[in-house]
Amino acid sequence: MTSAQDLSALLHRVARKDRAAFAEVYQATSAKLYGIALRILKRRDIADEVLQEVYVKIWERAADFSPDRASPISWMATIARNRALDEVRRKRPVAIEDHPEVQNFASDDETALAAIMRSEDGRRLADCLTRLEPDRRQMVVLAYCEGLSRDELAAKYGQPVNTIKTWLRRSLASLKGCLGS
Incomplete structure (x- = not known):
């Protein structure tokens, strides 16, 4: 498992276009970032494409990373989440319900989220x-x-968007404090 300090150092090297460091960043983080994309997009083919684009952005924007503002995995996860959400907004993926003929195929593959949750970070x-x-x-x-x-959450919970934003910010701060201890 790669520590936050190790990832920060690797991203600093990636900012100088170090391909070996980039390969290490990919190896250490691809399962987590793929899990984020897949959870949002719900389609492996689209998540695969988005993951490629995420790593292109990481390669191009590694110099923008600042360990004072976020942990390396948080910074990369934000890129992955935002790119996946952009894809959802850009075009609506085809739902499995639109193709009943494929609904009978079961997969024994473990989901990316399940794999992440089995890790030490996931358990924490x-x-x-x-x-x-x-x-x-x-x-x-x-x-x-x-x-x-936030708009969808506001509708679901019957609260103003700003309240949802505040609740999310406080919840994330609480999680950050818990994970940091």
């Missing part, structure tokens, strides 16, 4: 999530795993 995150109030926990999962917008 799951533990920290249980410390949030149930509605806040669900809201965080809906926003950051399912890709719901």
Whole structure:
């Protein structure tokens, strides 16, 4: 497992166009970033394409990374999440319900999210999530795993968008504090 300090150092090298460092960043983070994209997009083919674009952005924008503003994985996860959400907004993926003939195929593949949650980081995150109030926990999962917008959350919870924004910010701060301890 690569530490945040190691990832920061690798990203600094990537900013200088170090291909070996980039390969190490990819190896250490691709499962997590793919899990984010797949969870939002729900289609492996589109998630594969988005993941490629995410790493192109990481390569191009590595110099923009600042460990004072965010952890390396948070910075990269934000890029992945935003790119996946852009894809959702750009074109609506075809739903499996539109093709009933493929619904009978079962997959034994473990989901990317399940693989992440089995990792030490995933277990720590799951533990920290249980410390949030149930509605806040669900809201965080809906926003950051399912890709719901603040507007969609506001409609779902019957609250103003600014309230949702505040709840998410406080929940994420709580998670950050929990994960940092």
